[in-house]
Amino acid sequence: MTSPREVTRMRIRRVLKHWMLLQNLAGGTGLSPFRLKVPKGGLCMRCFACGVGYGPESKTCPICGRDLETDPDRYFRAGMDAISAGDIEEGVSLLEDCSRLDPNHLSARFNLGVAYSLGGRHDLAVRELFAVAQKDPEYPGLLTALGQVAFGMYTHHIEQAEARKEQMLGFLLAAIRLDPEDVDALVTLGNVYIELGLPADALRYLERAAVIVPESPVVYFAMARALEMLGRRRQAALMAKKYLALAPPNDRFKSEVENFMHNLLQGTRATADG
Ligand SMILES: [Zn+2]
Structure with missing residues (x-):
């Protein structure tokens, strides 16, 4: 007998699989949904007291001498604060740091996905949300977030198509004028x-x-x-x-x-x- 919970999981996986298929058809990300990758780029270790970040090789803050923060949750909280304050870029950077410190920090990765999406970085958003889906297909709000990313991609492509249309007509009309x-x-x-x-x-x-x-x-x-x-x-x-x-x-x-x-x-x- 399959438990109701298992049925729900299967249903969500099916939706995700379908979504991936559509993505691929649309020439989308080409990313496997079941690969847990951490954002690229170097980890930024921070001293939250001084508000300064350093490369991963640093251990202590050269300004105040304190140990640099290694608790992923601290980066997560700061990232969420930055996002609520409207600083998406800073929020993204902090959530990326959190994800690098702990790739299994699902709240960070989910919100990172949403933040990427807000910034128009749809492929990265998909990567993060699928990373979450792999660990916990029932993560609250996951399908909604994916739907929003899909919507963002859709409008992005319409805008691109519009721009290309203008360009194409522009070239041809200019050729005829000439x-x-x-x-x-x-x-x-x-x-x-x-x-x-x-x-x-x-x-x-x-x-x-x-x-x-x-x-x-x-x-x-x-x-x-x-x-x-x-x-x-x-x-x-x-x-x-x-x-x-x-x-x-x-x-x-x-x-x-x-x-x-x-x-x-x-x-x-x-x-x-x-
Ligand atoms: Zn410091």
């Missing part, structure tokens, strides 16, 4: 706008490309896709047909375009639109 007959830029821009769900914009650039290189099949398939998105199915089918007429016999997109056209014509017959 050379209005740059067919590659025109067609790429058309495809970009199709991907962005803006078929009318796509069409504007593709039509310009078609005027410059009327014999190029690739322009017509892109136009067909844009027209289909605009609900102009009959015209879309016409463009697909044009593609097939111009494409070489061994064209590798031929069957794809044929299917596309077939579906379009079936749809037009069924709804009699266009």
Whole structure:
């Protein structure tokens, strides 16, 4: 018989495993969830009386002569105080020291994960939270914290995608300003706008490309896709047909375009639109 506690643990492990899988799919951390690693970098031993930190080789404070603090809890408390005071960076540094002194200090590692996440260091946050999960899958708030990190990563990637989108459009539009007959830029821009769900914009650039290189099949398939998105199915089918007429016999997109056209014509017959 499995105890209820064991069932809970299994359930949490399953959630974590699923989460890791998603992470990997998203090109995430690549970290194993079941490896307990301590933050990289040198331990900073501190004299809390003087508020100064030294490298791990130091034993006593050169200012007051006291022994440097070796109690992980002291670093933990100071780290949490720093975080509540809004000094995330100092808090992180102290919690890292605590974790180096005692890698099994789960409260430190959990809060370090949360603090990393607050600072936008998502991969490190995941590392700490999984270290906690390995030791105690039922650690209070663990799944919520992981959810928050995932949310942070998600928004981060959306922001990045937005920035890249702006950059990509910027380059292509600049290329066209420089050379209005740059067919590659025109067609790429058309495809970009199709991907962005803006078929009318796509069409504007593709039509310009078609005027410059009327014999190029690739322009017509892109136009067909844009027209289909605009609900102009009959015209879309016409463009697909044009593609097939111009494409070489061994064209590798031929069957794809044929299917596309077939579906379009079936749809037009069924709804009699266009
Ligand atoms: Zn001192």
